[in-house]
Amino acid sequence: MKIGIFGAGRVGKTIGEGLIRAGHEVRIGSRDPEHAKHREWKREAGGKGDVVSLNEAARFGDPVFAALPWDGLKEALERLEPGVLKNKTVVDVTNAVRFEDGPRLTYGDTSAGELVQRWLPDSSVVKTLNTVSDRRMVHPSFRDGMPAMFVSGNDARAKNQVKSLLEDLGWRDMIDLGDIRQSRLQEALMLACVISEIRLGSPGMAFALLRG
Template sequence: MGWSTVIGILGAGGVARALAAGLRAAGREVVVGARSPAGWDVPGVRAVAPREAAGAADVVVNALPGDVSLDVLAGLSRELQGKVVLDVANAVVPDPVGFAVALRYPGGSLAAELQRVLPGSRVVKALNTAHVSLMAAPGSLPVPPDVFLSGDDPAAKDVVRGLLRDLGWPDRAVVDLGGVETARGPESFVLMVGDLVRALGPVPFAFSVAR
């Protein structure tokens, strides 16, 4: 993936801000798709309407809430045609506090559903097992975390590996699980988050495989 590649990020929440800042710091050209572009404030990263961002980008990151991701991205299928779509979202049924009590796509995954409605795109799942504060700063933990890839297209995974390097993830931390159907494993990790927060407190954490 060349340095001239434009990275489009759909969403304007904490995840989008962390990834936009991290990729911009690595020298990438980043454009964000937001419903309210005027409220965006990450230096060096412009915000436009989601359709414009998807159309202008070479690689698109889904940083939208999981419960709206499928509908929004399906509506952008023309703009996403032929592009790598990095899905970092978790689609869950939340409890009153906001922690996941069930997956929105049990037996499957958001990534697989996105690939189904975007047959002309190349969907790769990654980064959804890391706290937002670690997505662009994995080295801030004393124990090195891992990041997982799920997707059907090897070349698309290579593109995502390049983005992960930009965000500070070393190659040894990247675990390729296989096709997009394997995304159900990493997506299920979110079911532990509420219990982990109650056990550990509100500290940043990520998934790591001892090996």
């Protein structure tokens, strides 16, 4: 599969590395694709991955992962060529959270996932991977067992496509919460996880569902 990723930070590169190891081709979109900090990643990708412009990543991939910082995502999407994401799956892994005066979500009665779908009405947005840190996104390993990964989105075909990629990244327990409105639950779970990590002094936590 040819996959685009918006964001050449730790999240984007971690997802990219995992997908390349699973046999996919990856293009990571960056505002400065020729920066020296990308050279090592390009070399390790061994021809299966590259760091390119955001437009090039959008043209190349289906699906396309949105892994940019939340405060720059809307502007980046607005700068894309018109229609470049039309009829494509967009995987939203973002969280709109601020840490001043304690961790808080930054919007009102909506969610980052719903906003991304609103900004991209001709794309199928799927929310996932936002509830864990980048260190746990690929082949998650916990001494207490396998965590759950949640998925939400309006299009069943797009969600099945994303679930297949999650399997490639090592996830086994995947739960479909419903349409994109349920990304509110995923983003609330992320916040609960962050606060738990802070209170317990244990970074890199995740949620699991126990079956009776």
